[in-house]
Amino acid sequence: MSELNQIALKILENGKGILAADESTGTMTKRLQSVGVESSPENRVLFRETLFSSNCMRECIGGVILYDETIKQKSKTGKNIPDMLLEVGSYPGIKVDTGAKQLAGSKNEKITEGLDSLRERLKEYSKLGAKFTKWRGVYNITKDYPSKLSIYSNAHALARYASLVQENNLVPIVEPEVLMDGEHSADECFSKTSEVLKRCFEELIFHKVDLSGIILKPNMILAGASSKNQISNEDTAKLTVKCLKENVPSEVPGIAFLSGGQTETQATENLNLINKFNDTNFIMSYSYGRALQQSALKYWAKDTKDTNGTQKIFDHRAKMCSLATQGKWSKNLENI
Ligand code: 5MM
Numbered sequence: 001m002s003e004l005n006q007i008a009l010k011i012l013e014n015g016k017g018i019l020a021a022d023e024s025t026g027t028m029t030k031r032l033q034s035v036g037v038e039s040s041p042e043n044r045v046l047f048r049e050t051l052f053s054s055n056c057m058r059e060c061i062g063g064v065i066l067y068d069e070t071i072k073q074k075s076k077t078g079k080n081i082p083d084m085l086l087e088v089g090s091y092p093g094i095k096v097d098t099g100a101k102q103l104a105g106s107k108n109e110k111i112t113e114g115l116d117s118l119r120e121r122l123k124e125y126s127k128l129g130a131k132f133t134k135w136r137g138v139y140n141i142t143k144d145y146p147s148k149l150s151i152y153s154n155a156h157a158l159a160r161y162a163s164l165v166q167e168n169n170l171v172p173i174v175e176p177e178v179l180m181d182g183e184h185s186a187d188e189c190f191s192k193t194s195e196v197l198k199r200c201f202e203e204l205i206f207h208k209v210d211l212s213g214i215i216l217k218p219n220m221i222l223a224g225a226s227s228k229n230q231i232s233n234e235d236t237a238k239l240t241v242k243c244l245k246e247n248v249p250s251e252v253p254g255i256a257f258l259s260g261g262q263t264e265t266q267a268t269e270n271l272n273l274i275n276k277f278n279d280t281n282f283i284m285s286y287s288y289g290r291a292l293q294q295s296a297l298k299y300w301a302k303d304t305k306d307t308n309g310t311q312k313i314f315d316h317r318a319k320m321c322s323l324a325t326q327g328k329w330s331k332n333l334e335n336i
Contacts, residue, residue: 004213005253007131007171011091011215012254012285015322016062018173018215020258020289021048022095022134024067035301045073045081047300051293052084054311056318063091065134065173065287071125082129093132093173094125096161100138109150112137112157115164122168132171134217135161137200139176141184141192141224151199159203166210173256173287175217176200180261182224186231190221190239197247211251217287218244219260220270233266237273245280254283259291264317265334267291272324285325292317 011018023031029039037043048070064085071094075084082092098114112135122133137154139146158174165172178193197218204211221239223230231239244255257274259267267288274284286292296314300306323329 002210002213003169004166004171004210007091008213008215008253009283011062011132011171012256012283013062015325016060017285017321017325018093018256018287019051019061019064019292019318020134020287021051021070021293022065022067023289024095024099025069028067031297035298037301037304041069041073043304045070045075046304047297049075049081049084050300050307050310051296051314052081052088053307054314054318056315056322057085057088057090060318060322061090063093063132065093065095066130067095071128071130080129086129091131092129093134094130095134095136096121096125096165097135100136103150103153106147106149108142109140109145109147110138111150111153115157115160118161118164119168122165122170126168126170130170132173132215133165134173134175136175136177136217139178139192139196141178141182141188146178146192146196151196155196155199155203158200159207159209162204162209162214163207166213171213171215172209173215173217174200174204175258177258177260178219180219180222180225183226183228184224185227185229186221186223186235186239189219189223190243193219193221194243194247197243201247201249211249212253214252215287216248216252216255217258218255220257220262220274222262225261233269233273236270237277240270240274241277241280244282248282250281252282254285256285256287259286259288262291264291264294265331268320268324268329269331271321272327272329275325275327283325286321288321292321
């Protein structure tokens, strides 16, 4: 078993998943402003360290994806954030893309950037304690999109990223996110996600990426948020498992879904059903941002000094997601 494979498994095994706390400053500012808190470096790290020192970290959070600012910050007690995570048995990870920019040659699509000087940045992040990394490609579904250009160019970038990351002994999270926005049907989401995944793995293999040392972070198969034809959670789970079974090589050890704008309970229930229907060898877990943090952030905003109250909410959410990775979640457990 390779070292990278072991790290990937440690992050996702035994009911653990990933906390995506890698909001760039722009996104974090939006999140904080939406709950009436000033977006200062102090407030950004305060909210994050409130989560990182919660009880659930040991049992439920195998890894945390950090943003460049956070990996270099210290906690109130003067600890480096990566050390704080390692102490509770959670691996520090880092988002290394520099964001999705307008894709030349296609009017309304994006290409993720950040390959320039990535090798040097990876060395720096590794020294700071990072054990894994993340890069997100985004695709939107319309009548004409995602275009072949977007599918091919994002897959190429994801593969070049993953190969450089493994060269530096870090586990790459490969995140091709087909967005929920739009009126498309679940069938369209299924076919577009399949196309995207298929191309990503062709490129990863072409770039000699060790598939046993990556984590895939995909979207679930859902009808577009504005579609009139929503499908049941059971169908989402069945289609999601089918799509991954058909398009992900069996060497990949684990899949950690993004929540993508689903509510906290929807993301949990769908993950639970996915695990009930999972007839593959892939670990099916979570790498949620909003679906782990939303309620905790709302509560914290009312009194940023109420650490215990905020942690109680985050602990509950993480516990629910952890149960979902084992197919042991049920609605009645939500009432705390
Ligand atoms: C935490 O949000 C990440 C994106 O941040 P920026 O847009 O500011 O770069 C995002 O990549 C996130 O890690 C994934 O989309 C998963 O988050 P959700 O909220 O979809 O579970």
